[in-house]
Amino acid sequence: MNKSLLTITFLALFTTACSEPAQPSANTAAQTEATASISLGDTSKNALDWPGEYEGVVPCASCEGIQTHISLRADNSFELKTVYLGKDERIFKVTGTAVWDEQGRNITLADGSQYLVGENQLIMLDTEGKRITGELAEHYVLKKKGC
Structure with missing residues (x-):
């Protein structure tokens, strides 16, 4: 058997x-x-009201701070204006198209800077695309104007 x-x-x-x-x-x-x-689930790109104007002062090693203004438009075009406070008051301007990552969370601008797109804020990322940590981390956040 x-x-x-x-x-x-x-x-x-x-x-x-x-x-x-x-x-x-x-x-x-x-x-x-x-x-x-088909994108699975909500992402910053498809679920947030991300077009708009963002401002803040990010830390600077050789100046008082970098006044940063980013205009993001619905067609993914952007304008980035920066001023190095207390050093050189000229306005540096970069324009182009913001490129979204595959997860629809982060954007990269033409100057190579990367931002995590959050609810009414852009969080500046380091050169490897990771969140900046430490005691100055909260200073790398640009707030959306009008919110």
Whole structure:
């Protein structure tokens, strides 16, 4: 009895292991592709009212601070204006298109600066795209005007 059960098990295993895998139908492939292109869940890009004007003074090693103003538009264009306070009062201006990361959370501007897009705020990230920590971390937040 045990010998015949063992033989049947091996025979079943052998026949299923050697069969060709089922090919997905055209419908299945189309559904998989459509699902992959649909964003899963809310992101900063699709759920927040992020277009607007953001301002703040971020820390500076060689000046009193960097007055920063970012205008973000719904078409992803931006204008960044910075002034190095107490050092050079000229306004430095950069324009271009903000590029969203794959998760729809962070943007990168043409000057290479990166920001986490939050509710009515932009949080400046370090050069590796990570949040700045430490006692000055709260100073790397730009607040949305009019909120």
